[in-house]
Amino acid sequence: MKKVATRFAPSPTGPLHIGGVRTALFNWLYSKNQNGKFYLRVEDTDKERSKEEYKNQIIKSLKWIGINYDEKEYIQSNKIKDHIKIANELLKNGQAYKCYCSSEEIEEQKKRAKQKKIPYIYDRRWRDKSEADAPKNIQPVIRFKSKIDGTSLLKDLVQGDVEIDNNTIEDFIILRNDGTPTYNLSASVDDHLMNVTHIIRGDDHKINTFKQIQIYQAMKWEIPSFAHIPLIHTIEGKKLSKRDKASTLDDYSKIGIMPDALRNYLLRLGWSYKDKEIFTLDESIKLFNLEGIGKSPSKLDMNRILSMNEHYIKSIDENHLFDQLTEYCKLYKNEIQSDKKDKIKESLIFLKNKAKTLEDIFNNGQYIMVDEVNFNKDDIKLIDDKAKKVISDFNTQLGSVDKLNKETLEPIVNELIKSNDTNFKGVGQPLRIALTGSKFGPGIYDIIISLGKEEVRKRLTSKKIS
RNA sequence: GGUCCCUUCGUCUAUCGGUUAGGACACAUGGUUUUCAUCCAUGAAAGAGGGGUUCGAUUCCCCUAGGGACCGCCA
Numbered sequence: 001m002k003k004v005a006t007r008f009a010p011s012p013t014g015p016l017h018i019g020g021v022r023t024a025l026f027n028w029l030y031s032k033n034q035n036g037k038f039y040l041r042v043e044d045t046d047k048e049r050s051k052e053e054y055k056n057q058i059i060k061s062l063k064w065i066g067i068n069y070d071e072k073e074y075i076q077s078n079k080i081k082d083h084i085k086i087a088n089e090l091l092k093n094g095q096a097y098k099c100y101c102s103s104e105e106i107e108e109q110k111k112r113a114k115q116k117k118i119p120y121i122y123d124r125r126w127r128d129k130s131e132a133d134a135p136k137n138i139q140p141v142i143r144f145k146s147k148i149d150g151t152s153l154l155k156d157l158v159q160g161d162v163e164i165d166n167n168t169i170e171d172f173i174i175l176r177n178d179g180t181p182t183y184n185l186s187a188s189v190d191d192h193l194m195n196v197t198h199i200i201r202g203d204d205h206k207i208n209t210f211k212q213i214q215i216y217q218a219m220k221w222e223i224p225s226f227a228h229i230p231l232i233h234t235i236e237g238k239k240l241s242k243r244d245k246a247s248t249l250d251d252y253s254k255i256g257i258m259p260d261a262l263r264n265y266l267l268r269l270g271w272s273y274k275d276k277e278i279f280t281l282d283e284s285i286k287l288f289n290l291e292g293i294g295k296s297p298s299k300l301d302m303n304r305i306l307s308m309n310e311h312y313i314k315s316i317d318e319n320h321l322f323d324q325l326t327e328y329c330k331l332y333k334n335e336i337q338s339d340k341k342d343k344i345k346e347s348l349i350f351l352k353n354k355a356k357t358l359e360d361i362f363n364n365g366q367y368i369m370v371d372e373v374n375f376n377k378d379d380i381k382l383i384d385d386k387a388k389k390v391i392s393d394f395n396t397q398l399g400s401v402d403k404l405n406k407e408t409l410e411p412i413v414n415e416l417i418k419s420n421d422t423n424f425k426g427v428g429q430p431l432r433i434a435l436t437g438s439k440f441g442p443g444i445y446d447i448i449i450s451l452g453k454e455e456v457r458k459r460l461t462s463k464k465i466s
Numbered sequence: 467g468g469u470c471c472c473u474u475c476g477u478c479u480a481u482c483g484g485u486u487a488g489g490a491c492a493c494a495u496g497g498u499u500u501u502c503a504u505c506c507a508u509g510a511a512a513g514a515g516g517g518g519u520u521c522g523a524u525u526c527c528c529c530u531a532g533g534g535a536c537c538g539c540c541a
Contacts, residue, residue: 011541046540076541103539119468119537141539159471168469168537176539183541206470207536230472230534237533265478268490272479275489294479296472297534304478304491314504354503413500424500432501440502 004036012054083181098140142175157227203228256358261309367436387430
């Protein structure tokens, strides 16, 4: 049995979006599940549109979400000579031919087809013509001699049997008139050279598959297995495109979505294993299979991503969470000052309880990270004279407390409630605003304990609230 | 227009001929709570339509409708 090898083959002509990441994930998981190899192949043969920055973004994205590829990434443009060699071989074997149609001529044919409302397909006019008829002033393209009669059957691992008439596949170009290879040629040759056994890709490639299979057959190569997965759709139900916002990994990471959460979400988008929702990395490798992939396209659901992230925030190890938070703040917010790190880490246990994203944790913990309280404009208005008295009373009482904990603080608060003839809110709210700048936030005891006595007293005597 | 694919709660999905059609997210209500949350409980919510096949169809077949992908000397 041949060792399983899969690949992810994006073209660096735009930022990698979340649909591509899912394709990469499925390929990666399948290879891991089968104890095989997984390669990254950068299809950069479109010199006009390929950009180094996109290539880097792709590599960075895969790394971020934890997909590692075997060997160094393949750069398709390095292999162009191999592709051309195969084209010439096909030409020599009579399985491809030179076509001397000018691009104007082809355009004209397309236009005519459109007018008549019939599907355009190249009319194979050079398929059987002799070289002697070739016009001297035209550089020919090389076309593959596709099958004309009969049907072809694709035994797709996801879609089942798909059969089409061979005459719907035209004699496609494999070498342009500048001598460079086209996608279907390059992809087939590379997949063969890389010993790829399973091609898992979006079902927008299905027609290409019929072309590529013919190349394999013509070259007498072993045909790999194919699995065409349904595309991810936007809320509007259209194919996810590079223009859609919030579709690159960066868009998610900057709002504080964690890699594991997104990985888990993507795994369950179009794939399922019974009723199971949460998969550790190991579980996903162990359980992933092609049978579990659905046949219908699925839509992105931000609520789901958020709630998955929330789940991971609440369930992962706190050291790990802290590391991710630190990294997140460094990248997208302000770096956490080193003297605040311990406090943040200790407070994670309650900061994370109200967070769906790392950004939420950052916001919840802002009051610890800042040196000066930033008051919410509306909330500070709630500090009236009565509130000021509560704050000042509390500060006085605090003076005689050594250890800050719920047991020492609760009696003070209860006492203040009585002496000021109010309820808990009447005490808790002014204190919370004074200490954090907002009436929303963690429990008041958590806030006080996390800040420490000195800092609390400093904030309670701030000019802005007294 | 042609070819191909798809169709279960709003969303992601389970079901592989017999179920009160299950779960998760979101939503609603109630409870806990010292604000906001969390948490817990409860609820509402689905087989596109029409024909077959069958004792019995969400499940198998056909048609219709709707949606999508592809139809480049892009990948």
